[in-house]
Amino acid sequence: MSALFCRTTVRAFIRSTDVVPGTRRLAVRPLSSVGEPQQSTESAPPPPEDTWEDVPQDFYDIIVSGGGMVGAAMALALGSDPVLLGRRILMLDGGPRRVLTQVPDRFSSRVCSLTPGTVQLLQDIGAWDHIKNMRVRPYKRMQVWDACSDAMITFDRDELNEDIAHIVENDVILSGLMQQLDGMQGLVDVMFDTKVKGYKLPSKVADGEDSPWARVILEDGRVLDTRLLIGADGPKSLLRQTANIRQLSWSYSQAGVVATLKLSEPTVNNVAWQRFLPTGPIAMLPLSETHSNLVWSTTSEDAETLLQMQPEEFVEAVNSAFWQDYKREAAVDSAVQTVQSILSTISPGGTSARQLPPSVSDVDADSRAMFPLGLGHATQYVKHRMAIIGDAAHRVHPMAGQGVNLGFGDVSCLKQVVSDAEATGEDIGSVDRLLEFETKRQQAVIPMMAAIEGLHRLYSSDNPALVLLRSVGLQFTNAIKPLKNEIMGFASK
Numbered sequence: 001m002s003a004l005f006c007r008t009t010v011r012a013f014i015r016s017t018d019v020v021p022g023t024r025r026l027a028v029r030p031l032s033s034v035g036e037p038q039q040s041t042e043s044a045p046p047p048p049e050d051t052w053e054d055v056p057q058d059f060y061d062i063i064v065s066g067g068g069m070v071g072a073a074m075a076l077a078l079g080s081d082p083v084l085l086g087r088r089i090l091m092l093d094g095g096p097r098r099v100l101t102q103v104p105d106r107f108s109s110r111v112c113s114l115t116p117g118t119v120q121l122l123q124d125i126g127a128w129d130h131i132k133n134m135r136v137r138p139y140k141r142m143q144v145w146d147a148c149s150d151a152m153i154t155f156d157r158d159e160l161n162e163d164i165a166h167i168v169e170n171d172v173i174l175s176g177l178m179q180q181l182d183g184m185q186g187l188v189d190v191m192f193d194t195k196v197k198g199y200k201l202p203s204k205v206a207d208g209e210d211s212p213w214a215r216v217i218l219e220d221g222r223v224l225d226t227r228l229l230i231g232a233d234g235p236k237s238l239l240r241q242t243a244n245i246r247q248l249s250w251s252y253s254q255a256g257v258v259a260t261l262k263l264s265e266p267t268v269n270n271v272a273w274q275r276f277l278p279t280g281p282i283a284m285l286p287l288s289e290t291h292s293n294l295v296w297s298t299t300s301e302d303a304e305t306l307l308q309m310q311p312e313e314f315v316e317a318v319n320s321a322f323w324q325d326y327k328r329e330a331a332v333d334s335a336v337q338t339v340q341s342i343l344s345t346i347s348p349g350g351t352s353a354r355q356l357p358p359s360v361s362d363v364d365a366d367s368r369a370m371f372p373l374g375l376g377h378a379t380q381y382v383k384h385r386m387a388i389i390g391d392a393a394h395r396v397h398p399m400a401g402q403g404v405n406l407g408f409g410d411v412s413c414l415k416q417v418v419s420d421a422e423a424t425g426e427d428i429g430s431v432d433r434l435l436e437f438e439t440k441r442q443q444a445v446i447p448m449m450a451a452i453e454g455l456h457r458l459y460s461s462d463n464p465a466l467v468l469l470r471s472v473g474l475q476f477t478n479a480i481k482p483l484k485n486e487i488m489g490f491a492s493k
């Protein structure tokens with residue numbers, strides 16, 4: 001009886017809320033009015049196929065599914081947009097709420113390098129002050145060099161007194177976002193420990209029987225309907241799979257080994273270092289005057305070995321990966337030296353001096369971990385009433401430190417598209433509107449992915465011809481300041 005009541009009222013509810021897209025009528029029904037048995041004059045028995053899953057308990061204008069760094073930023077961006085005031089917004093996540101009550105003395109080994117574009121977004125949504133007050137480390141210089149030749153490139157912001165990027169622990173980023181979300185009660189609803197079991201997506205033209213909304217079915221049995229469902233549910237995105245969106249993906253058969261390193265002596269530590277080894281890049285990112293973070297991409301077997309090593313052995317492996325001489329070809333060395341002297345003559349002072357990375361004396365206990373590395377790109381980012389963002393839409397190799405920055409770029413773009421649709425009275429979940437987000441983001445994401453993939457392939461070989469090609473290319477790029485500025489601008493968004 002109650003199931004029948006629910007189904008019929010739900011149908012009535014759906015029709016009553018199937019409003020002219022863009023009108024500001026709140027399509028909200030109190031939870032109690034849906035699930036509770038109520039007096040009804042209807043006496044027909046429920047159809048046999050009726051299930052609890054058919055019964056939505058609540059309606060949101062926007063649901064963000066996944067509250068990692070990208071999903072939390074999305075919820076905040078939407079919640080802080082005055083144009084969307086009055087819209088019901090929910091962010092849910094299958095995991096617990098992750099807020100640091102105090103910043104731990106030890107650094108977490110999961111960090112991200114946040115570009116100026118990301119910092120701007122975090123400022124706009126009010127999370128940056130929380131993050132900055134916890135722990136961030138800006139850097140002003142980046143040195144990237146090849147283990148198979150003397151070629152190197154540096155990116156400097158010293159003369160501009162600006163930062164290239166900030167290294168921030170993932171826990172700190174997430175905690176800053178959560179602290180800001182805490183202050184948005186009434187604007188954004190938040191549910192943790194709330195795992196999604198499945199989604200149901202409408203076809204573009206509702207047939208009158210099915211719900212015109214996107215539906216979220218939770219593991220605890222609750223069902224939520226929404227005008228716009230945003231999937232920020234990570235690289236294995238259930239929403240992407242449910243929407244039958246194809247993903248181009250491959251594994252690099254590589255893993256990223258991360259760790260917190262103690263430096264042999266305190267330094268100003270404002271340089272990010274990356275050396276391309278034939279097995280993959282190794283990067284040391286500044287955390288403080290005494291500590292740096294390691295991201296070492298290598299074969300899965302080597303990664304396992306690095307995790308098993310005794311701390312002293314591991315430290316030695318890290319130091320020699322940065323310092324050790326690798327197999328060199330005399331012909332490549334001589335070509336690189338010739339190019340170098342020509343460039344120094346044409347542009348004296350145009351090529352910056354090589355610096356030596358700090359040496360490492362210890363590794364923090366329990367800070368070592370490894371993550372499988374792969375590439376993934378969804379062929380579509382949107383369908384009717386849904387969009388995917390962050391790693392759900394694209395996953396890249398960490399060598400360029402772009403993964404989460406691309407996700408934050410999605411946040412800025414999707415927020416603007418939704419806001420514009422709302423302002424002009426259009427349906428915020430209409431695929432026609434959402435396609436603008438897909439087009440803009442694919443124009444930004446695909447060139448970045450192609451560049452990262454190209455670099456990965458170029459540097460995964462010690463073939464002398466390739467080493468020569470990339471070394472000369474790197475030297476010219478290093479010497480041409482406008483080109484370097486272009487690259488820096490491209491990677492800073």
Ligand SMILES: Cc1cc2nc3c(=O)[nH]c(=O)nc-3n(C[C@H](O)[C@H](O)[C@H](O)COP(=O)(O)OP(=O)(O)OC[C@H]3O[C@@H](n4cnc5c(N)ncnc54)[C@H](O)[C@@H]3O)c2cc1C
Nearest residue numbers: 066068070094113196233234256390391401402403404405
């Ligand atoms: C070694 C390494 C180094 C990196 N370094 C950098 C760097 O320097 N700079 C950079 O920009 N990027 C970096 N990245 C990439 C970056 O970590 C990712 O891009 C980022 O974490 C993706 O965030 P996300 O919010 O999209 O996804 P996730 O962090 O995967 O979050 C997904 C969320 O969805 C939730 N979820 C999933 N399924 C469900 C479900 N069914 N129900 C409810 N909730 C669900 C999960 O609980 C999770 O909280 C690095 C990655 C690696 C591996």
